[in-house]
Amino acid sequence: MDFDFQTTPRFSVGRELAILITSCGILDKTWEEICHVAKNGVEFSLKEDEGVAYVTFPSFSTEDFNVTDSRYGEYNIENEKIISVCLKGTDDKPALVHKGSFNRFLRILESSDFKAKVQGLKAQAIIFAGHSMGGAVATLATLWFLQKKARNMSYFCITFGSPLVGNAILGEAIGREDWAGKFCHVVSKYDIVPRMLLAPFESIAKPLNAIVPHWGRMMGINNVATTHLSISEAYKTLFEKVLQCTSTIANNYPGQSGVRSPYRPIGTYMFCSTQGAACIDNSEAVLKMLHFTMEGMPSEQLAVTCASDHTGYGQMLEAITKNFLNPTPIANCATDSFEIGIALELETMGVGAQNQHASLALIQAGKVKKEQDMNIEKLNEDLSRNQSHMAEVEWYKGKCKKGSGYYDSFKVRHDVGNPEYHVNMARDSLGKFWDDIVEMEEKHVLPSDFSFQNKWINAGTAYRRLVEPLDIKYYYCTRKDNKSYLSAGKRPHRHIVLEKWMKEKDQTRIGRDKKERTKFASLTVDSCFWARLQDALQALPNLQQEQDQHQVMNASLQESQEFENYVWGMIRDKSISVEIFLKESSLMIWWGYHRQLQSPQWRSNSPLFNFMAYESWK
Structure with a gap:
């Protein structure tokens, strides 16, 4: 109104x-x-x-x-x-x-x-x-x-x-x-x-x-x-x-x-x-x-x-x-x-x-509705403008398909003529846009059902799955300590909230009625996949050192095995993008080390080994 x-x-x-x-x-x-x-x-x-x-x-x-x-x-x-x-x-x-x-x-x-x-x-x-x-x-x-x-x-x-x-x-x-x-x-x-x-x-x-x-x-x-x-x-x-x-x-x-x-x-x-x-x-x-x-x-x-x-x-x-x-x-x-x-x-x-008290109650409800409508109108305009930034990241992702993939190709560059510079600027602009949306939703200046609306859930999910991998890479390129992206306080709050919105929608009757995938996802469903992969890669030197010293496999090997199970689960659900299997990607590097550390018996029992050996994603 x-x-x-x-x-x-x-x-x-x-x-x-x-x-x-x-x-x-x-x-x-x-x-x-x-x-x-x-x-x-x-x-x-x-x-x-x-x-x-x-x-x-x-x-x-x-x-x-x-x-x-x-x-x-x-x-x-x-x-x-x-x-x-x-x-x-x-x-x-x-x-x-x-x-x-x-x-x-x-x-x-x-x-x-x-x-x-x-x-x-x-x-x-x-x-x-x-x-x-x-x-x-x-x-x-x-x-x-x-x-x-x-x-x-x-x-x-x-x-x-x-x-x-x-x-x-x-x-x-x-x-x-x-x-x-x-x-x-x-x-x-x-x-x-x-x-x-x-x-x-x-x-x-x-x-x-x-x-x-x-x-x-x-x-x-x-x-x-x-x-x-x-x-x-x-x-x-x-x-x-x-x-x-x-x-x-x-x-x-x-x-x-x-x-x-x-x-x-x-x-x-x-x-x-x-x-x-x-x-x-x-x-x-x-x-x-x-x-x-x-x-x-x-x-x-x-x-x-x-x-x-x-x-x-x-x-x-x-x-x-x-x-x-x-x-x-x-x-x-x-x-x-x-x-x-x-x-x-x-x-x-x-x-x-x-009746002034009753009038004030209705006026207040009207003012809240007006403010919410105006905020939504502005966000719709901002969402349209930010599509150019999403297109910039999409272009970069397509450009890197023949190499190691856009996650591994991305580097923090400061020279204006480099593609990574413009992609990083788009990444930063999109982050600020979604930070503002999350803040507005948490301040209750948007409609109460905003976080349940398909338009914003879908837009937020598309953004998170496309751009969070670059946020992860940026974090590991610029971090000043050895903490994981997944450790407390490191992952941007916007991604946590947007993922929460999606999961809440999936709990609804409509969400639970979704059909199973018949082909691999265009974007990896778990936007934190690359952070989990980075943690698994960091555990590899420990595994090699332990084997060289003939030590018993400890929690580090268990961590690598858990990552294998995680990857296989995503493959089975087809919730992973095939670009992770590019020859020079971080996943293939991890896989090369991981399989060398396993016993012969593991090869016959691992569904992931057979999948990778036959390149079943093709």
């Missing part, structure tokens, strides 16, 4: 998206199916209509939802082998989900014909939907089928009044898989459920158990247990406990970070009120709006308002449609187009255009 007066759209994207989602009728249809399954008293329902399958989950039971063995009911998703390994953080920390929601999902998944029925659907699109705690189950079911998807089918999740499901790591993993756009959470202004897990579970368990039967009766469900706790008292307690915690989060009170709930919003949130609706997909902005949209609740109507907002989404959708057709004018609004957009969002969410 651009903040410039001349170029910014008059209406905010969030409001337009809400209009689009509401006007297509999918929310009304989904809510209708949810109400139907709730009244039938079943755990889930499947229905196909015009090529779309609706898989819906009801709520109104706290049997599974009550969790007492952790402060917020959080649960390590890796404890069960149900969800794929892809749902973990970039630092391998596991995602956390609410244990009660997860237990209910597991019960449905394992004790019914749920899997068979969903997998047997013929529809081209499946919408998983749920209300209240059923919305959390719908979210988990969507995740399960997304990572198990075996055929070309679209999956989407719509929830109404759903509690939060997972922590920031889960959100990060969903973003990495490019699934965030598949989740839409509809939240009424005074619905307490989407906010309640921001409070410690022990503080809300008792009032929640009293309120749930009341919700069931309001929706016409008769088979719900009753309670003796006053409904008004229960609503008041629940509201106060939750509001206290949302206020701490929304206002960033100092010294309170240690008691914050681990749960974070995931996907797009559509905040609704009788004035309309607006969509927000920025997790931090959603977190704050969960507080600001609720904080003005009138205390004298608290119980009635909370109950009707949680159970009356059908009436809410009708009111939203009417208000989109007849929008309420905004009084005393600024003339700036961006501020008008923010004011419209606040009015339609029922917060009010004059």
